[in-house]
Amino acid sequence: MSVLVRIPTPLRNLTQGQAEVKIEGASIGELIERLDAKYAGLKDRLCEESGSIRRFINVYVNEEDIRFLQGTATPLKPGDAVSIVPAIAGG
């Protein structure tokens, strides 16, 4: 019973090149801790020292930005898909 996490290119050197990994976690915060336990160093790359997610990273749960949900407290259920996407310019 796990969650699918899509890993962006700059982090794949930490996941042995895997673009998607499966992991358990009841919330985004817990998911990041478990990712870090399995792929050491991931949390440092995703989070500021304060623990909040870095400014230029967008995290989505099933297509919705977690800033519209409950941030790192956003709950997860089995089968959810989490995407980690660097911010993109536009117009």
Added chain:
Amino acid sequence: MAHVKGLKCRECHRPYPAKPLHVCEFCFGPLEVDYDYAALRRVVTRRAIEAGPPSIWRYQALLPVDGEAAVGHACGMTPLLPAKNLAAVLGVRECYLKNDAVCHPTLSFKDRVVAVAVTKALEFGFPVVACASTGNLANSVAAHAAEASLRSVIFVPADLEQSKIVGTLVYRPTLVAVDGNYDEVNRLCSEVADKYGWAFVNINIRPYYAEGSKTFGFEIAEQLGWRAPKHIVVPAAGGSLVTKIWKGLKEFQALDLIPEVRTRMYVAQAAGCGPIVNAIKADSETIRPVKPKTIAKSLAIGNPADGYYAFKAVKESGGGGEHATDEEILEAIQLLAATEGIFTETAGGVTVAAARKLVAQGVIPRDESLVISITGNGLKTQEALAGVLPAGLTIKPTLKAFDEALAAHEAAERGA
């Protein structure tokens, strides 16, 4: 690229080579072009710029291209117009319009960034250029790709204005209308960019692309007789333009081309999509994304990638920000047309409306120089004015019919 040292992370300052990269591998901060300013000081002079072509390429030393410009040779050097009639309505002494509604070839400021991006895509040897767009970028990428004989793939939200669709399709790109808002289109494109090896102008070519916006600020300063104005109001979607105008003015100052810059930068956004202005008003550097709901579709980016830097440019310069409601946008489009004979798109309506409010509030003083940025053309967003403008007179081809129609029209006007 004699004057480009490479790329550098804006956040942690790690250096990167001048390749098609856009995100710092370590902190995810955006990468920015890093110039050798000591070398630039020796070659960039007012005289050298004035001797250059009447286009953005007169500033080529300050743009990240290696060789000659490949496309967009007539791009930029748009009019900076003294706007006396508008100034009278706003109640300011010195007001100018920087009018990119007539930028070559696709009538928006996006031609500046795309001319640089497509030149860069050719230098890197990409066979395909692509973008996610709210419309103006789509027009410009498709046009410049045609000029460069490159294939283009353009992603847009499906609800775009018809003229922006036609103004893209005519160049025969692969146009992909996505059932979603711009932020969703952009997210899809980040995954497409990962998978296909294309030059996405706003993704992997972004550090180079974004530099093109500096020319908007360079031109304002040069056209004012080598000085920066006291106030510049700029519309914001992703927040890059205001950031780069500010950077451009600072570069001109660092190269001794203009006196000390005391310009204040202001961001204009729609009330229905104003995450950067929200942050400015709350004085909070955290940009909270929003779900866009506005007629200003070219500004409908709820999750602005450069919002944080736009916020910083505004605060560093001592400027501010203001919203415009849909009603105010439509009024401002008509005000600009009635006073200055310029038809701008909804984004220009946002900018004029915001400038008007900032003057009325006393934030922009009435006796200081003000530049209002007009970044797009009204012919592209005609739907916005549907039902707003009065109809013309329709008559039989006789003088009698005209006499009667005119009399009735003038009587109605007197009564109104």
